[in-house]
Amino acid sequence: MTQAIFDGHNDLLSRLWAMKDRHGEAFLEGWEGAVSLPHAQAGGLAGGFFAVWVPGDPKTAPDPTATLRAHPPVNTDTAHRVTMEQASILIRLDAERPDAIRLCRSVAEIEAARTAGAVAALLHVEGCEGIGEGLDELHVLHAAGLRSLGPVWSRSNIFGHGVPFNFPASPDTGPGLTDAGRRLVAECDRLGVLVDLAHINEQGFWDVAAASQKPLVSTHSAAHAVCPATRNLTDRQLDAMAERGGLVGLNFGVGFLRDDGTRNPATPVGQMIRHLDHLIARLGEEGVALGSDFDGTTTPDWLQTAAQLPALVAGMEAAGYGSALIDRLCWGNWMGLLRRVIG
Numbered sequence: 001m002t003q004a005i006f007d008g009h010n011d012l013l014s015r016l017w018a019m020k021d022r023h024g025e026a027f028l029e030g031w032e033g034a035v036s037l038p039h040a041q042a043g044g045l046a047g048g049f050f051a052v053w054v055p056g057d058p059k060t061a062p063d064p065t066a067t068l069r070a071h072p073p074v075n076t077d078t079a080h081r082v083t084m085e086q087a088s089i090l091i092r093l094d095a096e097r098p099d100a101i102r103l104c105r106s107v108a109e110i111e112a113a114r115t116a117g118a119v120a121a122l123l124h125v126e127g128c129e130g131i132g133e134g135l136d137e138l139h140v141l142h143a144a145g146l147r148s149l150g151p152v153w154s155r156s157n158i159f160g161h162g163v164p165f166n167f168p169a170s171p172d173t174g175p176g177l178t179d180a181g182r183r184l185v186a187e188c189d190r191l192g193v194l195v196d197l198a199h200i201n202e203q204g205f206w207d208v209a210a211a212s213q214k215p216l217v218s219t220h221s222a223a224h225a226v227c228p229a230t231r232n233l234t235d236r237q238l239d240a241m242a243e244r245g246g247l248v249g250l251n252f253g254v255g256f257l258r259d260d261g262t263r264n265p266a267t268p269v270g271q272m273i274r275h276l277d278h279l280i281a282r283l284g285e286e287g288v289a290l291g292s293d294f295d296g297t298t299t300p301d302w303l304q305t306a307a308q309l310p311a312l313v314a315g316m317e318a319a320g321y322g323s324a325l326i327d328r329l330c331w332g333n334w335m336g337l338l339r340r341v342i343g
Contacts, residue, residue, distance in 0.1 A: 007048030008249025008291025047120030083130025127153030167261030220291030249291025269315030
């Protein structure tokens with residue numbers, strides 16, 4: 001039987017939006033991207049975080065080949081519109097094809113979707129440019145099903161400062177949360193919305209730790225000690241997460257996995273195991289899961305789509321991971337964490 005996997009991050013919604021596919025037909029029928037219903041069924045992808053992400057202006061985007069890539073802020077009016085349009089794709093899919101994919105608001109709904117054979121989708125906002133300082137949009141999105149957000153992507157907004165992409169470098173790149181960001185985190189705690197630390201800089205990490213009473217979570221990151229990219233978490237951060245019963249979903253992006261920090265798809269499974277070993281050593285066997293970043297990053301050449309997830313499971317088995325640990329990494333740890341945050 002194929003191992004069931006709950007994935008901490010994918011960018012399918014922004015890809016469908018860019019293709020003007022408002023009904024998710026590419027997901028349902030299969031397309032050249034990483035996440036589709038046929039790929040999910042073939043590879044055991046039973047659920048995950050489906051991210052809303054607002055792209056920047058291509059005219060101001062940094063050179064994608066540069067070592068340091070600092071992204072400028074985005075237009076907030078555009079961000080409000082794009083956020084709602086992308087979220088509506090998942091809402092529409094849930095309404096039209098609940099046999100294929102379901103928008104889930106609790107662990108009970110996730111488990112029910114899995115039992116029914118539908119992909120369990122948790123709505124996530126990656127970077128809150130589409131939410132205003134008064135948090136009105138947060139409440140609308142929460143009512144629509146939002147259960148996870150990252151205050152920032154790797155750029156600044158009214159809530160804080162994202163960490164730019166750089167290698168080798170420290171994630172300590174400047175100021176963290178603003179006062180509005182602290183209010184956002186406190187309201188997320190009250191509502192039961194997970195606060196994601198994946199793209200925030202180090203000071204922002206510590207600011208979230210001070211403002212939130214919940215476990216510290218990064219949905220798609222890796223270990224800075226193995227690959228010193230700014231997007232990765234230092235041992236000091238990992239230890240703080242362990243103290244709070246937090247969790248890290250391992251990012252599949254090769255630029256965050258490799259010792260040389262390059263986006264070279266020729267990255268063996270053993271490099272992913274190195275990160276898993278390090279994360280488990282710092283966080284414990286219940287503090288590590290998966291966070292692919294499918295459809296949003298360059299993944300290993302043997303792990304280009306969700307259909308190939310069994311190859312990662314086979315790599316875990318070859319590394320000596322037992323079946324109980326594999327099940328926790330692939331499914332159980334996300335369920336345990338989500339029960340404590342969203343219910």
